[in-house]
Amino acid sequence: MNIAYSVISLIMFTLLTLLAILLMVYISSAVAILALLLLPLTCIFIMPDTALSFLSFRHVVLAGGNVPINNYHVLFFVWSALVGMIVYSEIFTWYLGKKETKKARIRAEGTKPSKNILSSFMGIVSKTISLFQR
Numbered sequence: 001m002n003i004a005y006s007v008i009s010l011i012m013f014t015l016l017t018l019l020a021i022l023l024m025v026y027i028s029s030a031v032a033i034l035a036l037l038l039l040p041l042t043c044i045f046i047m048p049d050t051a052l053s054f055l056s057f058r059h060v061v062l063a064g065g066n067v068p069i070n071n072y073h074v075l076f077f078v079w080s081a082l083v084g085m086i087v088y089s090e091i092f093t094w095y096l097g098k099k100e101t102k103k104a105r106i107r108a109e110g111t112k113p114s115k116n117i118l119s120s121f122m123g124i125v126s127k128t129i130s131l132f133q134r
Contacts, residue, residue, distance in 0.1 A: 020082045029086045
């Protein structure tokens with residue numbers, strides 16, 4: 001029974017992870033975070049006894065019985081990993097979008113950056129100095 005319950009738990013968390021990743025990629029990061037939070041909470045409100053018994057299922061006991069690893073520990077691990085991925089992707093896309101808007105603004109002004117060797121060298125030197133000053 002324990003092995004079957006562990007396999008069922010693994011399948012449930014894998015489906016939750018796949019759902020969140022697919023929502024993040026194809027729809028929106030905000031929808032993925034909402035699904036991550038609302039799906040388990042909805043299950044708890046709809047069928048509280050079943051959901052709480054599922055979340056309190058003990059997989060492993062470590063440190064001589066002092067540290068139990070339950071399904072809600074696994075759920076928190078999945079939540080933290082996926083929320084970290086979603087936040088990272090949002091910050092990364094914001095950063096890339098910021099660079100694109102800067103390039104678009106330069107193109108709209110009609111000015112071209114100078115392309116001689118001295119200005120390129122000075123740009124590299126100034127960026128290097130700013131990195132060392134951090």
